[in-house]
Amino acid sequence: MxxxxxxxxxxxxxxxxxxxxxxxxxxxxxxxxxxxxxxxxxxxxxxxxxxxxxxxxxxxxxxxxxxxxxxxxxxxxxxxxxxxxxxxxxxxxxxxxxxxxxxxxxxxxxxxxxxxxxxxxxxxxxxxxxxxxxxxxxxxxxxxxxxxxxxxxxxxxxxxxxxxxxxxxxxxxxxxxxxxxxxxxxxxxxxxxxxxxxxxxxxxxxPTNYPSESVTNSHDHHHHHHDHHHSNHLEIDGFMSISFECNCPFNVDKFQNLIIDNIMNQVFRAKGILWFAESKLKHIFQLSGKRYDIDTQEWENNPKNQLIMIGRNLDENKLKTKLKECLVSES
CATH class of the missing domain: 3.40.50.300 (P-loop containing nucleotide triphosphate hydrolases)
Incomplete structure (x- = not known):
């Protein structure tokens, strides 16, 4: 070796x-x-x-x-x-x-x-x-x-x-x-x-090789030195990571139905911070395999939704569209 x-x-x-x-x-x-x-x-x-x-x-x-x-x-x-x-x-x-x-x-x-x-x-x-x-x-x-x-x-x-x-x-x-x-x-x-x-x-x-898209969307600006050449390794294994952020809340029932939805079955792991219109609390979300759990704590800063999903051969547009459908509109 x-x-x-x-x-x-x-x-x-x-x-x-x-x-x-x-x-x-x-x-x-x-x-x-x-x-x-x-x-x-x-x-x-x-x-x-x-x-x-x-x-x-x-x-x-x-x-x-x-x-x-x-x-x-x-x-x-x-x-x-x-x-x-x-x-x-x-x-x-x-x-x-x-x-x-x-x-x-x-x-x-x-x-x-x-x-x-x-x-x-x-x-x-x-x-x-x-x-x-x-x-x-x-x-x-x-x-x-x-x-x-x-x-x-x-x-x-x-x-x-x-x-x-x-x-x-x-x-x-x-x-x-x-x-x-x-x-x-x-x-x-x-x-x-x-x-x-x-x-x-x-x-x-x-899953570590974040596709460059999620990297550029992430808000941690003090990390400017991502090397994008890693992202293509991801494709080989069909593994990918998708990140979703939004400054408006989810409807809790719609979100829970989405988790049960077949498109979410291709997500192996997900983690994130969720903001539900129905709650004043911050929800810490973890999904692994078919199980997920949600813990709550107080918000320390402005509520927002941030979610990372890792899975095989995910349809990014479809997944993001489905997530957007769970949001409570501004009106």
Missing amino acids: ESLILPKRGLPVTIITGFLGSGKTTLLNHILTNNQDLKVAILVNEFGDIDIDSQLLISTDDNMLSLSNGCICCTINDDLIDTVFQVLESDKKIDYLIVETTGVADPLPIILTFLSPELRDLVRLDSVLTLIDAENFTSEHFESDAALKQVIFGDIILLNKVDLVTEDKIKELEKDIYCIKQGANILHTEYGKVPLPLILDIDVSK
Whole structure:
């Protein structure tokens, strides 16, 4: 594998998710010790989670471990964005960023952090890896929202510990996974041993490559340096991202009917801030797969609608027209 020389900007990021005991730690160790001169920064919630080979350890700062092979390991302070900036600003050479999520977490907020205006020009979300413990995973797990989302959002599913189970059990698990995520990309592993080129710098997380249109419409003017040449990568996979903004409110019933509408079925993920004529509150909207939820809070500034939708082969004009039909007209 050629050595990857990457500037800190456009730093590729891999998010590793999976239930407790699925083998995330073992995989992290595998990445730390097998990184053909790749300088990796790993962000974890607790150092205790990773049993780093003591021979590798050089020094420990408050929340940073430095390893003899040039890798570093950071604990995430309260703020993920903050921790990422610490790594980006450190004087260490970093080629690659890996973020481990807690086993019970829904990975979406972490994914969205890397797609946020603060980070999306500095890093490139490369992929989300979901580890599954083949021995202990049963279809009941899918009754848990977190497990479901870990699979839905996983660009690659690593079916780990396959040495401990029968062929039949593997086939059954795969069937369950395909039920939830058609065409899932599943790799079988033992002890998290997987050739790194199969999981790192594979550029499968297309939603990050915002089409230039949504970029020019966005109101964060302090980000002038979008490189538009990324947007065409999007087409290859049929993945695209559409943003919609408007300074008048939605009718809540029309909007909810639109979500159920078949055109919205092609949207995998959506997030946004919604303003409904019927409410004085700001609505935080998240959609993933067939599920969506809406939380409310007070508006701190003028109400408006801002929505980003990510999906395959979306008909942008049709979707925007449908959204406009849900708005309450000025009259």
